[in-house]
Amino acid sequence: DVKVTQSSRYLVKRTGEKVFLECVQDMDHENMFWYRQDPGLGLRLIYFSYDVKMKEKGDIPEGYSVSREKKERFSLILESASTNQTSMYLCASSSPGQPGAREQYFGPGTRLTVT
Amino acid sequence: AQSVTQPDIHITVSEGASLELRCNYSYGATPYLFWYVQSPGQGLQLLLKYFSGDTLVQGIKGFEAEFKRSQSSFNLRKPSVHWSDAAEYFCAVGPTSGTYKYIFGTGTRLKVLA
Numbered sequence: 341d342v343k344v345t346q347s348s349r350y351l352v353k354r355t356g357e358k359v360f361l362e363c364v365q366d367m368d369h370e371n372m373f374w375y376r377q378d379p380g381l382g383l384r385l386i387y388f389s390y391d392v393k394m395k396e397k398g399d400i401p402e403g404y405s406v407s408r409e410k411k412e413r414f415s416l417i418l419e420s421a422s423t424n425q426t427s428m429y430l431c432a433s434s435s436p437g438q439p440g441a442r443e444q445y446f447g448p449g450t451r452l453t454v455t
Numbered sequence: 456a457q458s459v460t461q462p463d464i465h466i467t468v469s470e471g472a473s474l475e476l477r478c479n480y481s482y483g484a485t486p487y488l489f490w491y492v493q494s495p496g497q498g499l500q501l502l503l504k505y506f507s508g509d510t511l512v513q514g515i516k517g518f519e520a521e522f523k524r525s526q527s528s529f530n531l532r533k534p535s536v537h538w539s540d541a542a543e544y545f546c547a548v549g550p551t552s553g554t555y556k557y558i559f560g561t562g563t564r565l566k567v568l569a
Contacts, residue, residue: 382561446498
C-alpha cells in the first residue's frame, strides 16, 4: 500500500513564526502536491513538484514556499505565518506520467492553527 | 473556465436508503474523473475513477458512478448506505493534457441516520 505521511496532525503556531510541514511518501512517486482545504472551498493547490528540486506554483502560492531535496520528501514552508493561513494542509503524491490520469494518494493532513 | 460543481453541500439519508451525490463539470474535452472520500480526521481516499470506455464504473465500498457526457455529469451512487459511509465526498477532474492541476469540487458532506 502507498503510504503518505505528514509530520504533524495538529500544529499551533504564532503569527510571524516560520513553519515547516513535512510530507514523505514511500512509493517512489515523481509527483507530489500540497493542497490547502477550507470549508466550502474544497481543495486548492498550493504547489506541485514533478521531480527533485522541480516545482510549479499552484493556484494559491502566495505566502508559501516548498522544498524537494529528495524524491520521497516534499516540504511546505510558511515563511511568516499569518492567521489567514489557519487551515488543513494535505499532501498527496502520484505516479509518473500525465498527472491528470493518475490517482493521487493523500496523507492524513495537518491542521494548522496560527494565533 | 474549467470547474467542478457539487451542488449539494450537505445530504442526510437513513441507513439502508439509496444515495446519489451529484457532480457536474465544465471542461473542454472528456476529462479524467474521480470521486474521493474523506472520513473525519483523515486524508482523501479514492473511491473510483473514469478515464474512458464503459460509462458506469464500479468502485470500492459498493459505490458506482456514471459518466454522462451529454449532461457533463459524473454522479456517485450507492444502493444501500451504511452508517460508516458518513464522510465528505469530493468529485475531481484531472486534466487530460498540458497541465497538472486537478480541479476539486467543494465537497458534499453525508450524514447517515440510524
